[in-house]
Amino acid sequence: MSAKPRTVDTTLAALADPARRRVVELLGERPRRAGELADALRLPAPAMSRHLRALKQSGLVEETHPEFDARVRIYTLKAGAMSDLKTWLAETERLWAQQLGAFKAHIEKKRK
């Protein structure tokens, strides 16, 4: 399998929380400031910071600063952030589709 388990693991752990999943969805639309995200989720700033830190550590989200103001932090969804997980799901699905197909062929040939 080409999906790197470590990445899939951290991705799933990061997405285990509904607030963080909502953040990923919102950032999927466009980059946003931490304050905007906190407002959208009705979360206090410290709680939002914790979620954003977890998302950054999992490699799903990046933090950037606009050139004109280093104090402002803009969060964006990392390109390909979900690809490892999607790869694992797709490959696992293919594995079983193929093997169950082989199982069916085997058992039905036997019964003839």
Add this chain to the structure above:
Amino acid sequence: MSAVIVSLRVKATPDEAFEVFTQEIAAWWRPKGLFQITPRGDGVLSFEGQQRLITTLPNGKVFEIGKVTAWAPGERLSFTWRQATFRPEQQTDVTVRFEPVGDETRVTVEHRGWDAIPQAHVARHGFPLMVFQQRQAEHWRTLLARFGERLPAV
């Protein structure tokens, strides 16, 4: 969220299907698959007693894919699943269900990813991944249906 479900019907009773699935896995498993259980290939799979699922590699080495966690002949089989590329503490879970459908049996494989995902959170919030998975599942269902049609009538 991290579950993959694939199912198809076979012309056999649930007891027969369970028996062949577990006792003849070496014969039906296609080792030249899309990807491999270990870097040395899939080897020859077998259920050792009702304890574990192992594979024997060409060099004679035995790799434990997982431990059997449920063994209910004709109904359900569960085992943990670890590929050689996984980290030691990492495992996924596979459950195979055998359900009678007329004179056939529906065999359903459910492969769950890392259980970091509490079940309560699954399938909510219009999460994009769910959409992706449903589309994937549809795709394979179509493919499997076609596979079934191609088999010679018994």
